[in-house]
Amino acid sequence: MSSTTTSLKIGVLGGGQLGRMMIQSAIDFNLDIAVLDPDPNAPCRPLVADFTEGSLKDFDTVYTFCKGKDVVTIEIEHVNVEALKKAASEGVKVFPQPEIIALIQDKRKQKTFYKAQRIPTADFVLTDSRQDVRAHHAFLPAVNKLGKEGYDGRGVQVIRTKQDLEKAFDQPGLLEKLVDFECELSVIVARNERGETKTFPVVELSYHPEQNLVEFLFAPANISSEMETKAAALAVDVIEKLDMVGLLAVEMFLTSEGEILVNEIAPRTHNSGHQTIEANVTSQFEQHIRAILNWPLGSTDAVSPSVMVNVLGEDGFSGKAKYQGIDELMAMDNVHIHLYGKKLTKPFRKMGHITLLDSDMESLKKKARIVKETLKVIA
Amino acid sequence: MSSTTTSLKIGVLGGGQLGRMMIQSAIDFNLDIAVLDPDPNAPCRPLVADFTEGSLKDFDTVYTFCKGKDVVTIEIEHVNVEALKKAASEGVKVFPQPEIIALIQDKRKQKTFYKAQRIPTADFVLTDSRQDVRAHHAFLPAVNKLGKEGYDGRGVQVIRTKQDLEKAFDQPGLLEKLVDFECELSVIVARNERGETKTFPVVELSYHPEQNLVEFLFAPANISSEMETKAAALAVDVIEKLDMVGLLAVEMFLTSEGEILVNEIAPRTHNSGHQTIEANVTSQFEQHIRAILNWPLGSTDAVSPSVMVNVLGEDGFSGKAKYQGIDELMAMDNVHIHLYGKKLTKPFRKMGHITLLDSDMESLKKKARIVKETLKVIA
Numbered sequence: 001m002s003s004t005t006t007s008l009k010i011g012v013l014g015g016g017q018l019g020r021m022m023i024q025s026a027i028d029f030n031l032d033i034a035v036l037d038p039d040p041n042a043p044c045r046p047l048v049a050d051f052t053e054g055s056l057k058d059f060d061t062v063y064t065f066c067k068g069k070d071v072v073t074i075e076i077e078h079v080n081v082e083a084l085k086k087a088a089s090e091g092v093k094v095f096p097q098p099e100i101i102a103l104i105q106d107k108r109k110q111k112t113f114y115k116a117q118r119i120p121t122a123d124f125v126l127t128d129s130r131q132d133v134r135a136h137h138a139f140l141p142a143v144n145k146l147g148k149e150g151y152d153g154r155g156v157q158v159i160r161t162k163q164d165l166e167k168a169f170d171q172p173g174l175l176e177k178l179v180d181f182e183c184e185l186s187v188i189v190a191r192n193e194r195g196e197t198k199t200f201p202v203v204e205l206s207y208h209p210e211q212n213l214v215e216f217l218f219a220p221a222n223i224s225s226e227m228e229t230k231a232a233a234l235a236v237d238v239i240e241k242l243d244m245v246g247l248l249a250v251e252m253f254l255t256s257e258g259e260i261l262v263n264e265i266a267p268r269t270h271n272s273g274h275q276t277i278e279a280n281v282t283s284q285f286e287q288h289i290r291a292i293l294n295w296p297l298g299s300t301d302a303v304s305p306s307v308m309v310n311v312l313g314e315d316g317f318s319g320k321a322k323y324q325g326i327d328e329l330m331a332m333d334n335v336h337i338h339l340y341g342k343k344l345t346k347p348f349r350k351m352g353h354i355t356l357l358d359s360d361m362e363s364l365k366k367k368a369r370i371v372k373e374t375l376k377v378i379a
Numbered sequence: 380m381s382s383t384t385t386s387l388k389i390g391v392l393g394g395g396q397l398g399r400m401m402i403q404s405a406i407d408f409n410l411d412i413a414v415l416d417p418d419p420n421a422p423c424r425p426l427v428a429d430f431t432e433g434s435l436k437d438f439d440t441v442y443t444f445c446k447g448k449d450v451v452t453i454e455i456e457h458v459n460v461e462a463l464k465k466a467a468s469e470g471v472k473v474f475p476q477p478e479i480i481a482l483i484q485d486k487r488k489q490k491t492f493y494k495a496q497r498i499p500t501a502d503f504v505l506t507d508s509r510q511d512v513r514a515h516h517a518f519l520p521a522v523n524k525l526g527k528e529g530y531d532g533r534g535v536q537v538i539r540t541k542q543d544l545e546k547a548f549d550q551p552g553l554l555e556k557l558v559d560f561e562c563e564l565s566v567i568v569a570r571n572e573r574g575e576t577k578t579f580p581v582v583e584l585s586y587h588p589e590q591n592l593v594e595f596l597f598a599p600a601n602i603s604s605e606m607e608t609k610a611a612a613l614a615v616d617v618i619e620k621l622d623m624v625g626l627l628a629v630e631m632f633l634t635s636e637g638e639i640l641v642n643e644i645a646p647r648t649h650n651s652g653h654q655t656i657e658a659n660v661t662s663q664f665e666q667h668i669r670a671i672l673n674w675p676l677g678s679t680d681a682v683s684p685s686v687m688v689n690v691l692g693e694d695g696f697s698g699k700a701k702y703q704g705i706d707e708l709m710a711m712d713n714v715h716i717h718l719y720g721k722k723l724t725k726p727f728r729k730m731g732h733i734t735l736l737d738s739d740m741e742s743l744k745k746k747a748r749i750v751k752e753t754l755k756v757i758a
Contacts, residue, residue, distance in 0.1 A: 024406050027399065027426065030718045047406065049425045281713050281736075296710035303682060331675035334660050339409045357660075 008032065008293070011065055013056055014075035015042030017340035017350065018269045021277070022075065023047045025285040036065045043341045059083045066092050073246065073292050074268055077104050078149065095292040096246040096267035103242075104267055108147040108174055114262055117241045120234070121262045122253070124176040133159070133168035133175055141178040144168050156212055179261060181253035185221050186272035187235035188249050190287045193294040197239060198287070199232040200280060200300045203272055205251070208312075211348045216368055217308040218361065219275050223254060231260055238265060247288040249273065271310065275355045278336050279306035304357040307368040311352035311375060313345035319379030321345040328374050334358060335371065344379075351377045387411065387672070390448035392435055393455035394421030396719035396729065397648045400656070401454065402426045404664035415444045422720045438462045445471050452625065452671050453647055456483050457528065474671040475625040475646035482621075483646055487526040487553055493641055496620045499613070500641045501632070503555040512538070512547035512554055520557040523547050535591055558640060560632035564600050565651035566614035567628050569666045572673040576618060577666070578611040579659060579679045582651055584630070587691075590727045595747055596687040597740065598654050602633060609639055617644060626667040628652065650689065654734045657715050658685035683736040686747040690731035690754060692724035698758030700724040707753050713737060714750065723758075730756045 008031065012019045015037030023033055023044060034050035035042070045051050054061040062080040066072050066087035072094045084098035103109050114121040122143075127133045133144060140162070146155035146169050158178065159168060184207065188200040204221035205214050221228070235250040242248070249270030251263040273284035282290075282298025290297050313321070321344060329335050339352040354371055358364045387410065391398050394416030402412055402423060413429035414421070424430050433440040441459040445451050445466035451473045463477035482488050493500040501522075506512045512523060519541070525534035525548050537557065538547060563586065567579040583600035584593050600607070614629040621627070628649030630642040652663035661669075661677030669676050692700070700723060708714050718731040733750055737743045 020406065024403055027403050027720070028715075028717045030720050046428045047426060290709070295706070298709075299712040301712075327674070330669070330677075333678040333680075336407075338407045341406075341409050 008070045009034065009068065010292075011036065011069040011072040012044070012075055013062065013065075013072065013079045015039065015044035015051070016075055017043050017342075017352075018075035019044045020047065020340060021274075021283075021338070022269060022285045022288060025283055026289055028286075029289065031289070034065070034069070036062070041343055046341065056080065063087060066094070071095065071292055073288070074101065077101050077267065081105070093292075096244050096248075100242050100244050100267050104265060106147050107145050107150065107264070108172065110265065111174055111176070119238055119241065119262050120260065122176045122179045124174050126172075126174050127168075128172050130165075130168045130170040133173075134165050136175050137162055137165060139175050139177065140164075143176045143178055145173050145176065147172040147174065179253045179263075180256050182256055183221065183223070183254050184263070185223070185231055185252045185254055185260070186217075186249055186270070187231050187252065188247060188270060188273045188276075188284055188287075189232075189235040189239045190247050190291040190297050191239045191245055192291045192297060193245050196297050197236050198297040198300050199235050200273060200276060200284065200287075201302050202228050202231045203275070205272060208348075211312070213312065213348060213350070214271050214308075214310055215372075216310075216365075217272055217275060218365070219279055219302065219306045219308070222361070227254060227258070227260065234260055234262065238262065242267075245294075246291050247273075247284060271350075271353075274338070274353050275306040275308040276300075277338070278355050278357055279304050305359060305361050305364060307356045307361075307364045309354045309356070309368050309371050310350060311339070311354060311377060313347055313349035313351055313377045315347045317377070317379040318346045319344060321351060322378050324376040324378060325374040329354065329371060332367070332371075335367075345377050387449045388413065388447065389671075390415065390444055390451040391423070392441065392444070392451065392453045392458045394418065394423035394430070395454055396422050396721075396731075397454035398423045399426060399719060400653075400662075400717070401648060401664045401667060404662055405668055407665075408668065410668070413444070413448070415441070420722055425720065435459065442466060445473070450474065450671055452667070453480065456480050456646065460484070472671075475623050475627075479621050479623050479646050483644060485526050486524050486529065486643070487551065489644065490553055490555070498617055498620065498641055499639065501555045501558045503553050505551075505553050506547075507551050509544075509547045509549040512552075513544050515554050516541055516544060518554050518556065519543075522555045522557055524552050524555060526551040526553065558632045558642075559635050561635055562600065562602070562633050563642070564602070564610055564631045564633055564639070565596075565628055565649070566610050566631065567626060567649060567652045567655075567663055567666075568611075568614040568618045569626050569670040569676050570618045570624055571670045571676060572624050575676050576615050577676040577679050578614050579652060579655060579663065579666075580681050581607050581610045582654070584651060587727075590691070592691065592727060592729070593650050593687075593689055594751075595689075595744075596651055596654060597744070598658055598685045598687070599681065601740070606633060606637070606639065613639055613641065617641065621646075624673075625670050626652075626663060650729075650732075653717070653732050654685040654687040655679075656717070657734050657736055658683050684738060684740050684743060686735045686740075686743045688733045688735070688747050688750050689729060690718070690733060690756060692726055692728035692730055692756050694726040696756070696758040697725045698723060700730060701757050703755040703757060704753040708733065708750060711746070711750075714746075724756050 015035045020043040035044045056079045062083035081102045088094040141160040184205040202221045203219040206216040208215040249266040277283045334357045336355040394414045399422040414423045435458045441462035460481045467473040520539040563584040570576045581600045582598040585595040587594040628645040656662045713736045715734040
C-alpha cells in the first residue's frame with residue numbers, strides 16, 4: 001500500500017456475504033469500494049456508498065461497472081467473463097484473471113485442466129446428456145456434476161445405481177468416480193502479483209448429509225503433519241499452475257489410501273475460511289485484499305483451534321427472517337456471531353455463520369452441536 | 380438479542396472513528412444504524428445508509444434525529460443533553476443516560492461527584508477565572524482544567540510555577556494537585572440494563588510528552604495482580620455509582636504510594652480500548668453494543684499481550700492525507716492497521732491506530748517504536 005492506495009477505486013462483482021465481510025475488513029484501509037449486484041437488498045448494499053443494481057451476467061452492465069475502476073474482483077464466479085476481458089485489455093486490473101474465472105465457471109474445463117496439469121483428482125468422464133451418463137454406467141458409483149451454474153450444493157448429485165441414472169443431468173456435465181475418502185479438507189491459498197504465496201492451515205469440512213452444504217468446519221484438520229504439508233503444497237501448486245492472483249480455495253479429499261485429490265476450487269474468499277476472522281492472525285478477507293492490491297501477504301498463523309457453524313435457514317420456513325436462540329448464544333463465551341443481513345430466509349439459505357474458539361477441539365465439537373441446536377432461523 | 384433485534388433502529392451521535400469501528404463491529408448483528416455528525420466527510424459517512432449532516436449541539440437537530448429511534452448512543456460527549464432528555468422522556472432509550480453525559484461534559488461536576496461518592500481522586504479546587512487560579516498559588520504544582528469543551532488534550536495544562544499562572548484558563552475550571560504517579564492506567568467497564576458488569580484487563584497508557592495524547596498503550600499493564608484487582612474494582616464502583624448503562628473508560632493514576640486515583644472518565648468507547656479488537660475475545664465496540672442493547676456482556680479475556688500505537692498527523696503537514704511507510708508495516712507479522720478514513724490530516728490529528736500482538740511485551744515495545752518511526756501521515 002503506497003501513499004496513494006487510499007485513492008484506488010475497487011469494484012466487486014457480487015454483493016453477498018463474502019463481499020460484505022471483505023468490505024468489513026477493508027474499512028481499516030480507507031479503500032473506496034463499489035459493488036454490483038442484481039439484488040437491491042444484497043448484504044453489501046447498506047455498507048457502500050457506491051452500489052449498482054444490475055446483472056452480473058450482462059456484458060454491458062459488467063463492462064460499464066468496471067470502467068474507471070483500478071482493480072476489479074469477484075465474490076461469486078457467475079459473472080460475464082467477456083466484459084472482464086475487455087476491461088482488463090483496457091488496463092483495469094482484474095483479479096482473479098478473467099481466464100481463470102472462465103475455467104472455474106465450467107467444471108468440465110476445471111477437471112480437464114487438473115488432468116493436463118497432473119494435479120491429482122478423481123477419475124472422470126465428460127458427459128453431454130443424460131443419455132451419455134447412462135452409457136457410462138460401468139463408472140458407478142459416481143458423482144454427476146453439471147458443467148455450469150452449480151452453486152451451494154446445486155448441480156451436484158450422487159449416482160449410485162442404474163436406477164439413479166434416471167435423475168442424471170441432461171446437460172453438459174461430467175461423471176466423477178465416487179471417492180472413498182477419510183475426510184474432506186480445504187486449503188485457502190493467496191498469491192499476489194509479485195508471486196508471493198501463503199496458505200492458511202488445512203481445515204476439515206463436515207457436510208450436511210442432504211444439502212451438500214458445509215455444516216461444520218474444524219480448524220485445524222485432524223490429520224498428520226505429513227498430510228498437512230502435502231495438502232498445503234498441493235494448494236500452492238494449483239494456484240501457481242493457474243498463474244492466478246487473488247485467493248483460491250482448494251477443496252480436497254483425503255482418501256483411505258492417504259492420497260490427496262483436488263475436488264473443487266473457488267477463486268475467491270470461501271465458506272471454508274470464515275473462521276480466519278477470529279482464529280488466524282490475518283483473515284481470508286484481508287488476505288484477499290492484500291493479494292489483489294499486491295501488498296505483502298499477512299501471516300496465516302492460527303491463534304486458536306476453532307469450529308465454524310453455518311447458520312442456514314430452517315427447513316419449512318420462508319419469509320422475513322427471525323433469529324431464535326441468539327440470546328443464549330450471546331451468553332456463551334468465545335462464540336462469535338456473524339449475520340449476513342439477509343432480510344428473507346428460505347430453507348437452507350446461508351443466513352450467517354458462527355465461529356467458536358477454544359484450546360480443546362473435543363469441547364469445541366460438543367459446543368458446536370449445542371450452537372447448532374440452539375439457533376434457528378425461522379420466518 | 381431477541382428475534383426482533385434486527386429491526387431495532389439505533390442512532391449514534393457523532394460520526395468519528397469511534398462510531399466507525401462500532402459500525403464495523405455492528406455489521407455482524409444486522410443492526411440498523413443511523414449517524415448524526417456536522418461533517419459531511421465524517422469517518423462513518425460511507426458506512427451507513429442513514430447519515431444526517433447536522434450539529435450535535437443544536438436542540439432541534441438532535442431531538443429530531445432521536446425521534447423514531449429505539450436506542451440512541453454517543454461516540455462523543457459534546458452533544459445537546461436537553462434534546463436527549465426530552466427524547467428519553469418520550470421513550471427512546473438513551474445510553475449512556477443524558478444525566479451522565481451532562482456530568483461528564485463538565486469536569487467540575489465530575490470531580491465534585493467523585494468527592495461526594497468517595498471515589499479516590501486527586502485533590503482539587505474549583506476556579507471561575509484566571510484571577511481565581513492565581514489566588515490558589517499555594518496549590519501548585521497543579522493541573523489546570525477547563526470545565527467544559529476539553530477534548531483530545533485540549534483544555535488541560537500543567538501550572539508548575541507562579542509564572543505559569545499567566546496562562547491559566549480564564550473560564551470556569553478547576554485546579555487539581557499534580558499527582559506523583561508511577562503510571563497511568565485505564566480500565567474499560569461495561570454495564571447493561573440488567574446491571575451485569577464486566578471489566579477489560581487493566582492497560583497502561585504512555586502519553587505523547589507535548590500533545591497530551593495517548594502515544595502507546597500497553598496491555599496488560601505492568602502492575603501487580605493486587606493493583607489489577609483494585610483498579611478493576613474501582614472501575615466497577617464508578618459505573619455502579621453512576622448507575623450507568625453502556626461502556627465507561629476510567630483513566631487512573633497509580634501513585635508512588637500504591638494508591639489508585641480516578642483521573643478522568645469517558646462514557647463511551649475509548650482510545651484506551653482499541654487493542655481489544657484483536658487482543659481480546661470481545662472488542663470494546665461489540666461490548667458497547669451488547670451493553671446498550673441489554674444483551675449478555677461478552678468475555679473480556681485477553682488472547683495475547685498487545686501494544687497500540689496511535690497514528691497521528693505529522694507535525695507541519697495539513698491537507699489531503701498521505702500515508703508513508705505502510706508497505707513496510709504490512710510486511711510485519713501481527714501488525715494490525717486501522718485507518719479512520721479521514722481525508723484531511725493536520726498536526727497530531729488522530730488518523731488511525733495500529734495494534735501489535737506478541738507473547739513477549741519487551742519485543743512488542745521495541746516493535747512499537749519501529750512502527751511509530753516507520754509510519755508518517757503527511758500531506
